[in-house]
Amino acid sequence: MKYTIEDVAREAGVSITTVSRVINSNYPVKKETRKKVEAVIERLGYQPNPLASGLIRNRTFCLGVLVPGITNMFFTEVVYGIEKYSKNLGYQVYLNNSEGDAEWERNNITKLVGRLVDGIIVMDPQTENMRSGFFEEVSKKIPLICVNGYNENMEVNFVLSNEEKGTRDAFDYLFSLRHKKIAFVRGGNSYSYDLKEKIYREYMDVAGMEPVILNTQDGNSTDVVENVAQCISDLYNKNNPVLRDTTAFFTCNDLMATGVINGCRAIGLDVPEDVSVIGFDNIILSQMTRPKITTVDQNMRMLGEHAAQRIIKLIEKKETRCANQMIDTKLILRESCKSL
Amino acid sequence: MKYTIEDVAREAGVSITTVSRVINSNYPVKKETRKKVEAVIERLGYQPNPLASGLIRNRTFCLGVLVPGITNMFFTEVVYGIEKYSKNLGYQVYLNNSEGDAEWERNNITKLVGRLVDGIIVMDPQTENMRSGFFEEVSKKIPLICVNGYNENMEVNFVLSNEEKGTRDAFDYLFSLRHKKIAFVRGGNSYSYDLKEKIYREYMDVAGMEPVILNTQDGNSTDVVENVAQCISDLYNKNNPVLRDTTAFFTCNDLMATGVINGCRAIGLDVPEDVSVIGFDNIILSQMTRPKITTVDQNMRMLGEHAAQRIIKLIEKKETRCANQMIDTKLILRESCKSL
């Protein structure tokens, strides 16, 4: 910027110390003096240099946000919540995309720390980095929050949506529609896939059914839609006996649900007439497919807002206690499931 | 961060000047000295404080990016391209969301300038701010690029996709399918809507048809899907004579196309059997609807990459010449259009 604090001080006939006090209102300043200084600031359009103040205060009013895939609507919605909340409190966000790669995730975070952001929010942290203690290491230097990737042994702050309850709601619903032969569709390494699978196995166990699990590796990119569709139609075409009995699919996210619907369509199966599909997340896409997808709403924006609120608390109150926060999920009934 | 340049200098037994030279390799340093210093940097895990160097150099290696709606897949894809390109060159991005509000857009940009980002990319700039000369003002202080919002009288850098050609391709295609009674669906204030409407009117003129224009204000949010659907079914239900003749819709983006499809479906019209729909953008959604949407690909990622490349050139070469850059569009044939 053009003007410095010195210009303002000169114009106002005071010391730079006083100007600083007017700007930050952290010390008493006589009313008239304040007025005078404020007038000059206004007239000059002076903006304090954040680098200079940041250098001294060790404060940048910046938040680092990491997502594993920016084109995925799920994360976009969460980021929306984060941005909305933090903007009002004067924070700006650095958005970084790890593309679901553990090394990139580490690199990005290290850079963010180097840039002296005030805090970091990591969405869907890579399991590898959780296990290695990387996040705990970072947490010692700087406030950090993991969103949707819980590990109870970690000394890290978590903000989570209640995926367990959401998953149970989904299975209870499928069972209430008399479905028992349910296939499970998941992606690669992630806490939330593992959690859902655990619950699925539990339900299958109780029902005395054999689990049928499809694992598509790349779960966070929109490519997954195509992959799952392909996989489904391949399996049916091969006359896979297990799948042929399947009356319903539980998918770990709505992208996968869309894939299942497309795959079924490709081989002439109608959803929900021939087979039911239930998704997870409630991204905007789930309302636009045909049929519209019955799914579990993760309340992404609220998830983002909570994460932002939390990290700012950590930053400002120096609240260092590690704790978890849980956001409720909600079953959304639409068109992709039907009673047997 | 823990260590400073002084720690490194002490450990290595050299001056901080030398350490600085090793880090920036902008002056000759004896090989052995360099090795020694590098070893210490490595051992300490030293990272230079970017605030301190930024303060002196007036350089932050940060890019500000403004979008009118982060949940819109179109912008997400462009941001992906920007991020991908700029990350490799050592720049990080500040993402800001103006929510399509002109005042927010100005506020955000002012803040970004105050934060001393090295350059700013504004996507779909608000017409109001283009007219008022705001962008030209900012351009004098800092490199700035407007993506998809051209105004030939402005002394500003533009990166654009060739929406004109894309629009003509779409209409040519519809005409080749014998459609003439085409309705046009657009959003509020935006250069690209205006451009497309102009071309639409031209085609209608040549064909001797009366233009039929639906204007849904909020064109950049996913809400537009619902709004357009509602609008369509309302119009048909009111037996609007003009719309009843319509055999095809040209929509300014894929969200609107989805809205038209949903609206038609609600009133029992089949796409493409009863009516054809052509979209614009080729967002991921257009492949997931049923029918899949025939649309004009804007090559969003490339758009983003070009914008990033351009802004970095402006920053690094101090290339101040104002110029426009055009990205090709491409007609994507899918399922939502049918010959009469």
Place this chain on the structure above:
DNA sequence: CTGAAAGCGCTTACAG
């Protein structure tokens, strides 16, 4: 309530 001075962690002429 106000100011002079030290200092945040770096870079860059200047001198050798």
Place this chain on the structure above:
DNA sequence: CTGAAAGCGCTTACAG
């Protein structure tokens, strides 16, 4: 090839 010193624009004890 290397170092001492000034300075980037601010904040914060310290002194009054």
